[in-house]
Amino acid sequence: MGQGTSSCSNEICKHTAEGHSIVISKKHEDFTSFLPDECLAKVFGSLGSHDRNSCSLVCKRWRAVDSESRYRLVLLAPCEMSQSLPALLSRFSSVSVLSLKCSRKLLSINDFAFSHIPVLLVSLKKLKLKGCIDISDDGLQAFSLHRPPFLSKLSFASCGFGVRGLNSLITNCPSLQHLTLKRLRKLDAHITTLKTLIVCRSSGNWDKVLQSLQASITSVSEIQMENVQMGDAGLIAISSSCPYLQVLQLSRTTDCTDDGLSAVANSCKNLRKVHIDAWSRFGGRTIGDEGLLTIANHCSRLQELVLMGVHLSVSSLTVLASNCRELERLAICNADSVGDPEMALIAEKFSALKKLCIKNCPISEPGIEAIGSGCPNLVKLKVKRCRGISQESIKKLKMQRSWLVVSIDAGPIIDHRWISSPQPKARLIRTVHNLKASKSLPRARSRPKTGFQSDSSIRPTQLFWPNEQIPSGPNFIFRLSSEPGRSSAHLPCGTIRMRARVESGAVTHGAAI
Known part of the structure; x- marks a missing residue:
């Protein structure tokens, strides 16, 4: 009874450099204090955005480590x-990739705040602006005068600045290599270090812009114009x-012809990739x-x-x-x-050839069979909207080349059983809405007056002809009328093909294909 009982201590004692003793309870000990900042930053890097934001609020040390280890920042x-x-931006001074997405209807970021970004983010390499309509040419000029040394990639979409600001950026950013412009006005500048130029839906005469580059040789390796x-003046x-130049993409450029492409x-x-979406105005060249032919004769590395x-x-x-x-x-499309x-x-x-895509071309079963017996290195075949493709040819191709990845979207595929065998009592009818009834067909009367309201709730409708005037043929298209006073089926917007079955003079609509 006179002996004292011993118990495990829940406290530990730490000594500071000044010789003082600090008692810390084990229940509240912070084990992450023994981790170096580099290890803690690695842990933060594996977290999602929401979890990482929560961790930065735990303590001052975690906040500091999170701020110093953030290299990408997206601001909405x-x-x-x-x-x-x-x-x-002063908190996240290590950011090298910055994306600013603003609302085009509201004031978000002005010239003064934007011009100080290079001072606050000295390691900035990539900058993306979207919807920043309040940033003007003056703001871009003030930004570029800081001459950000590492800025190599710029992307602008739906912004309010124009020629003068872009000229200043290209002139004063020594490391600029990639420039993407979407829905902006024209660019008029001498580009010397740029490697990638992507222009999408930007107004102005781009022939004059590109002609301004003729005075000097540039290092541009990729050009996309959409x-x-x-x-042809721009292509020349x-x-x-x-x-x-290694990559050239021309999509719906207004006046490009064979002469410009040949130049x-x-x-x-050295062209490796060529994408051409041909388009002409008023039936021109x-x-x-x-x-x-010119590309085939001169670009052997394609x-x-x-x-x-x-x-x-x-x-x-x-x-x-x-x-x-x-x-x-x-x-090959269209x-x-x-x-x-x-x-x-x-x-x-x-x-x-390893990958082949054919879209909306008049090919049929012999063409698919030829591909099945040729192209020894082909690994992927995609066929879309080629109406001459049959189910039998697809099955035969898959059996012949089992390792080949085949993606088929042939639209209304022909089933040759309808052609080879006598017409059965039940025939397939494909219906397309929003088209008036053909004058050569007898008008159909509808009962009851119900129709299709949406894709998910389809109600059956019966349309009747005299027995001797029922349309025949597996690919017959019945055109529904949408005029008042005529029988119609209320279908949702867009073209939706429906299946119908003809039995004893009645056409009953089935489910949507």
């Missing part, structure tokens, strides 16, 4: 944040100022077989070719196969001149 500014932006006003300027092919012989709406011939495909032996990816003979040529000549 639906309201005014010019006053808070300097303090926010929905812009540009013609590209051919003379961008000899190192690019004659000068830029566009890019076609002649331009493709690896990827995408052609949309480009008229092709067997001769141009033959030259392409013989000269561009490294071609691995080929896509080309009425590409049929089964062209598919047979592709299967026979393009031995290095």
